[in-house]
Amino acid sequence: MFSLYTDAATQPQTGLSAGGILIIQDHQQTQLKLPLTATTNHTAEFEIARLGFEHLLTLTDQPESTTVLFYTDSQIVSDSVAKRYAKHYQLWVDALLAVQDPFQLVLTQWVPERENRGAHTLANQALHSAEDVK
Template identity: 75%
Template sequence: MYSLYTDAATQPQSGLSAGGILLIHDHQQTQTSLPLQATTNHLAEFEVATLAFTRLAHTLGAQCATTTVLFYTDSLLVSQSVAKRYAKHYQSEVDALLSAQRPFQLVLTQWVPEKQNQGAHTLANQALHAREDFK
């Protein structure tokens, strides 16, 4: 079983976004910070979640078929959209995320408050600050 935490950070004035991914398996953490293409926070939340599942599927290969992922997000939009398999203004992003989750045996999505998602939150903010400094 894998626990996957994602978060995104966006600077509205510049349109820069970054994401943080925290993966926990067998008491070991893997932390990833990455720049995102999205220019709004909602889009960035979907993008980082989709990237996280895509990367995990690539790493696990055929093992995905027997893998359960506990997915934690502090984005209510992402959590509710995945549960409903629908989002009025973000359907293509919902479809991409669901497609990235499809290889796994089971994905349980859980909304968590930001304070319970500090690992991914910190990674996203570090990546965003690095992008702003580089710019």
């Protein structure tokens, strides 16, 4: 079983986005900070969630017998996954659902930002790094 926490950060003035991924398995943490192509916060949240699941696929050779507890502080990501629909973000929803599909079970839980601090901190660090490069 994996616990996956994701968060995105976007600088509205520049359109730069970055994300953080925190994966916990057997009391071991994997932390990733990634620049994103998305230019709005909502699309960045979908993108980093998809990238989180893509990374999980590299960590297990048997996703069909793997459970993932997915935590996000993005209400739109959480709601859209539950409904399998988002009016303005359906392509992003479909991409996220497709990368979740190989797993036996994915339980999505919305959490307040204060309970997603690990991924939030990673996302902000990645955004600051991207701003320094630009």
